[in-house]
Amino acid sequence: MPYLTANSINNAAPEMPLAESVSAPATSHFREFNQTIKHTSSLGQDTLLGPPNGRRLQCLAMTEYDIDWDKVTDEATDILSRYIAIDTTNPPGNEEPAVRFLEEILRKDGIEDLTFYDASDETSKGRLNMLARLPGDGTAKPIVLLNHTDVVPVERGGWDEDPFAGLIKDGVIWGRGAVDMKGMGVIELIAMLLIKRLGIPLKRDIVFLAVADEEAGSEYGAEFLAREHPEILNAEYVLNEGGWGTTAAMGTDRPAFNCAVSEKGPCWLTLSTEGRPGHGSVPHHDNALDRLLRALQRIQEWERPRTVGPELSAFFAEAHRGGYLEEKPTDDSIKAMAEENPLISALTTNTISLTTLNAGVKHNVIPASAEATIDCRLLPGTDAEAFIEELRAVIDDPKVKIERALVSSTPASPIDTELMSVIKDVTREHVEDASVLPSVSTGFTDSRVFRNAGVTAYGLIPVLLEPAEAVTIHGHNERVSIENLRLGCQMMFEIVRRISS
Numbered sequence: 001m002p003y004l005t006a007n008s009i010n011n012a013a014p015e016m017p018l019a020e021s022v023s024a025p026a027t028s029h030f031r032e033f034n035q036t037i038k039h040t041s042s043l044g045q046d047t048l049l050g051p052p053n054g055r056r057l058q059c060l061a062m063t064e065y066d067i068d069w070d071k072v073t074d075e076a077t078d079i080l081s082r083y084i085a086i087d088t089t090n091p092p093g094n095e096e097p098a099v100r101f102l103e104e105i106l107r108k109d110g111i112e113d114l115t116f117y118d119a120s121d122e123t124s125k126g127r128l129n130m131l132a133r134l135p136g137d138g139t140a141k142p143i144v145l146l147n148h149t150d151v152v153p154v155e156r157g158g159w160d161e162d163p164f165a166g167l168i169k170d171g172v173i174w175g176r177g178a179v180d181m182k183g184m185g186v187i188e189l190i191a192m193l194l195i196k197r198l199g200i201p202l203k204r205d206i207v208f209l210a211v212a213d214e215e216a217g218s219e220y221g222a223e224f225l226a227r228e229h230p231e232i233l234n235a236e237y238v239l240n241e242g243g244w245g246t247t248a249a250m251g252t253d254r255p256a257f258n259c260a261v262s263e264k265g266p267c268w269l270t271l272s273t274e275g276r277p278g279h280g281s282v283p284h285h286d287n288a289l290d291r292l293l294r295a296l297q298r299i300q301e302w303e304r305p306r307t308v309g310p311e312l313s314a315f316f317a318e319a320h321r322g323g324y325l326e327e328k329p330t331d332d333s334i335k336a337m338a339e340e341n342p343l344i345s346a347l348t349t350n351t352i353s354l355t356t357l358n359a360g361v362k363h364n365v366i367p368a369s370a371e372a373t374i375d376c377r378l379l380p381g382t383d384a385e386a387f388i389e390e391l392r393a394v395i396d397d398p399k400v401k402i403e404r405a406l407v408s409s410t411p412a413s414p415i416d417t418e419l420m421s422v423i424k425d426v427t428r429e430h431v432e433d434a435s436v437l438p439s440v441s442t443g444f445t446d447s448r449v450f451r452n453a454g455v456t457a458y459g460l461i462p463v464l465l466e467p468a469e470a471v472t473i474h475g476h477n478e479r480v481s482i483e484n485l486r487l488g489c490q491m492m493f494e495i496v497r498r499i500s501s
Ligand SMILES: [Zn+2]
Pocket: 001, 148, 180, 181, 214, 241
């Protein structure tokens, strides 16, 4: 799933060569919590006492929660390694063994409030989803830790290591899903386990929701749950994938965490035409392929306006405030950047990519039918039906049929929330010089299902990736460093604990 990250803005060509070594600089940004996460229950707020000691931050405040992060990191590493080894390549998905694996870990820690949702049907088996709950006292609505158990396929030839061995080598965990999204799932799982072990009183339920089929459109996962079990949508917040931290942003050698507050909506359409077949040696005016090409030509020439939505404005404003962008961004300067940068371009307009074209059987036969698929991505808040009507007017040919393959739009989540403040605080405390930038994702995630139900959903995998690591997501050699897994566990625990207790 293509994400906009602050770093990709400055890399017009995001396909960077895959560095074989995962170099160390990421770790230098980490603030080490030598002691433990501390807690002042009276204010429900943590106070950091003692000045930063170089890049290391000593936490000297009272320690209510005694967490051995070395041990937790070992545990997380072991779980992720074994989780990656359960091949849930989608298609076909077959997520059930992954769910059973997570179930066993949860039960071992006494988390027994588990609900299973089997979305399997005649054509697809083993499509199991699972919800685990840590109960709160009900004074606040639940927070959902959302993660998908399926992974995208691999091209084995491109990998230096076995993508499903769960290999741990030189401080790095290799394999498909290491980041997207089994790594994040483990980070969320660890937060559940720690909060349960520590017996932290909760004002809201913490819900760990492991879903199937995200990588293939969520028909057996989040979409199924929203349709058949809408009670799962009764939450205040969702934490999901959608963004992550990068070690450098916009040419500045400083880390930034992209927290997705919104995403573009897919509007996948099939255009088809019919005409009169005939001999290629005698052209006529009812050639189905001619008709389709005329329609596609008009679509290509359709100039759609650029707009800078409030979320994108906020992203650039925050980047400026954080010192990543020297000049104060304006709508005009953002639009100017969009002319140069395909990602910013995609975030300022409804895009259309022609993706497939099918017609014809033989060199000298005029085809009777032709078909094209187009992948349109709509800005948050765009009315998909109005867009399709506009497209119909642009094509201006009633003989071109338009069919919907996948249409899903989503509103943006608000930026000014208690959860966002917590994310910002926790980020600042853990990673020196880092800012949180509210970002918009060009790809879609399961967050859309929750946002459409009015739930605030943020996409943030709390790890700090080098550009060379980030491109391995959905690519070859996906991997995550143990150091990053540790950071993710620390940040997630702290974020979830603060917002829930
Ligand atoms: Zn994913």
